[in-house]
Amino acid sequence: MAKKPDARPNVSKDDLLKYYREMLLIRRFEEKAGQLYGMGLIGGFCHLYIGQEAVVVGLEAAAKEGDKRITSYRDHGHMLAAGMDAKGVMAELTGRIGGYSKGKGGSMHMFSKEKHFYGGHGIVGAQVPLGAGLAFADKYLGNDNVTFTYFGDGAANQGQVYETYNMAELWDLPVIFVIENNQYAMGTSVKRSTKSKTLFERGVAYGIPGEQVDGMDVLAVKAAGEKAVAHCRAGKGPYILEMMTYRYRGHSMSDPAKYRTREEVEKIKTEKDCIEHVRDLLTQGGLASDEELKAIDKEIKAIVNESAEFAKDSPEPPNAELWTDIYA
Secondary structure: OOOOOOOOOOOOHHHHHHHHHHHHHHHHHHHHHHHHHHOOOOOOOOOOOOOOHHHHHHHHOOOOOOOEEEOOOOOHHHHHHOOOOHHHHHHHHOOOOOOOOOOOOHHHOOOEOOOOEOOOOOOOOOHHHHHHHHHHHHHHHOOOOOEEEEEEOOHHHOHHHHHHHHHHHHOOOOEEEEEEEOOEEOOEEHHHHOOOOOOHHHHHHHOOOEEEEEOOOHHHHHHHHHHHHHHHHOOOOOEEEEEEOOOOOOOOOOOOOOOOOHHHHHHHHHHHOHHHHHHHHHHHOOOOOHHHHHHHHHHHHHHHHHHHHHHHHOOOOOHHHHHOOOOO
16 A cells, blocks of 8 residues: 555545546556567567656646647657547557557657647657757747656756757746656666756756656646646746656566666555555545445456457558658
8 A cells, every 4th residue: 555645635536536547547558568568469669657657647637738748758658648549559559550650650659649749759868859849839829838848867868958958948938847757767776877966956057947746646746737837838938847756667678677676666666656645545535435446447447458459450551651651
């Protein structure tokens, strides 16, 4: 069980159930993706989001229609939280025509213009300047949309991140830089890769405000997200959120994660799990019964199983697809 909540927060039952459902969907989807990868139905790279669900669910709760999001290759959770259909995401993972990129993008490169989701990017840190570019477009158009630009603690050491910080602050771009600090850049602990005590404070050199947030608490994430969004919508420029989170699985499906102890992982799962935290708020606060939550779990499993069957039944893209969606 997660740690017992200190007090019942000022949040409705409907909102808590919504966050619980969305985080559970991501977790069950990722567990199923891991199974399909093991069966050989997903090829290439596959980076699972298990453990980090509160970050994207909390920030999506602070977003409005028209806001954009762009992220790295650990992206399935972001797609689902943005409202992309689980069937289309799973079909893309398995390289099928029914996927969001017609089976040509795979795990790391799928997009949805309708949901304002601009990828999945395989090159470490490449999405950061692209995210600033999306925010530049909104500033140019004169609306109050913001762009959530996600990257990890490893990407935070990339040079283009700081070039982007400089331009974003110089031009007052409405971009929220979200550092998903899961404490390991592939197999390298953040303690071994930087002398900085925090990563968000690196923005101080450029005049960008920010804060460090408990990324395992969806309510703390939402509150920080609302503060950052208000800053950007008011025309005050960028904001940095360093989300302290943790991934339970390896960096990718091919990573045995020998660089950390089983005890370390189990301690986080037992004491900090984001889904168990919301479950405790619901049950201990008398807002939902175990039976209600079991029914949600059953419903989510059915959605995920349906997505897997859809992916298996969807045909592979025909050879003619090699010549579509290209510039020349």
